[in-house]
Amino acid sequence: MQKTFDNILTKTIKENLQTKYIGQNIFYKEETSSTNTDAKKLAKENAPNGSLVIAETQGAGRGRLDRNFFSPKGKGLWFSLILRPKFKIEDAPKCTLLAAVAVALAMEETGVKPEIKWPNDIMRGNKKLVGILTELVTLSANDYAVIVGIGINVNFTESDFPEDIRNIATSLAIIKGENVERAKFLQRILFFTEDLYDKIETEGFGEILNLWRKFSVTLNKNIRVINAGDKREITGRALDIDEDGALIVKSDGKIIKVLAGDVSIREVGN
Ligand code: BTN
Numbered sequence: 001m002q003k004t005f006d007n008i009l010t011k012t013i014k015e016n017l018q019t020k021y022i023g024q025n026i027f028y029k030e031e032t033s034s035t036n037t038d039a040k041k042l043a044k045e046n047a048p049n050g051s052l053v054i055a056e057t058q059g060a061g062r063g064r065l066d067r068n069f070f071s072p073k074g075k076g077l078w079f080s081l082i083l084r085p086k087f088k089i090e091d092a093p094k095c096t097l098l099a100a101v102a103v104a105l106a107m108e109e110t111g112v113k114p115e116i117k118w119p120n121d122i123m124r125g126n127k128k129l130v131g132i133l134t135e136l137v138t139l140s141a142n143d144y145a146v147i148v149g150i151g152i153n154v155n156f157t158e159s160d161f162p163e164d165i166r167n168i169a170t171s172l173a174i175i176k177g178e179n180v181e182r183a184k185f186l187q188r189i190l191f192f193t194e195d196l197y198d199k200i201e202t203e204g205f206g207e208i209l210n211l212w213r214k215f216s217v218t219l220n221k222n223i224r225v226i227n228a229g230d231k232r233e234i235t236g237r238a239l240d241i242d243e244d245g246a247l248i249v250k251s252d253g254k255i256i257k258v259l260a261g262d263v264s265i266r267e268v269g270n
Helices: 008-014 035-044 095-111 172-176 182-203 206-215
Strands: 026-032 050-059 076-083 115-117 121-124 129-142 143-153 222-227 233-241 247-251 254-258 261-265
Touching: 008 026, 008 050, 008 129, 008 182, 035 076, 035 129, 035 143, 076 182, 076 233, 076 254, 095 121, 095 129, 095 143, 095 182, 115 206, 172 247, 182 206, 206 233, 222 247, 233 254
Parallel strands: 026 050
Antiparallel strands: 050 076, 076 143, 115 121, 121 129, 129 143, 222 233, 222 261, 233 247, 247 254
């Protein structure tokens, strides 16, 4: 993958980018299979901390739980960040929370209220706007990189979505009634990512967790969650997320910690 600035999207991202390292190195492709796959390869080839891998379209965009992620040309932001954290590898999954909060803060500035649904989707009502897929790359015994892949439905119209996801997906443009400038929006996401990432070193993850709680539409609701591992259905009250982003659910008087899964908010009794 070439590092290139000879296209309008990367040129505009670079102009007045308010960061020191996040997004300062851009790897751009008009078309790729998955920016996460590209980013993993680049991480192994020593791409610097904060590198941005972005494509106009992905032929095989990947979602959580082995799902596909629809990423048509020019309609959204499909990108991955390569992070080389100094903190211990056990803390790496928290980069997903960081990413969700950074996108939420940037989205708030566009006038669209972000609703984070556990674990890391950003929604409008029950329709999805943003998905995040975080993956780890082990480089040596003491060295690793985190790939944070973010997909945002920015300028889709209703008919741009295939029929099978039209009822479960939406876009910023549909909500706002006008298009959003992708490069400017991405610049703000990169800015907030760097700001939160820098603070981890001095202050830990406290601010990220608190902001995540603030934007959450899952907490303090009666929910049904399908546990990713054993596919068990758990119903109960979502109380909180713990330090690692696991969902704490009170179900039949018992406290259960759910590490990964799919959550739906129950209609009754919220
Ligand atoms: C999900 O909602 O399940 C996560 C979706 C993550 C999609 C993004 S798009 C950019 C990056 N490249 C991928 O293949 N996936 C992530």
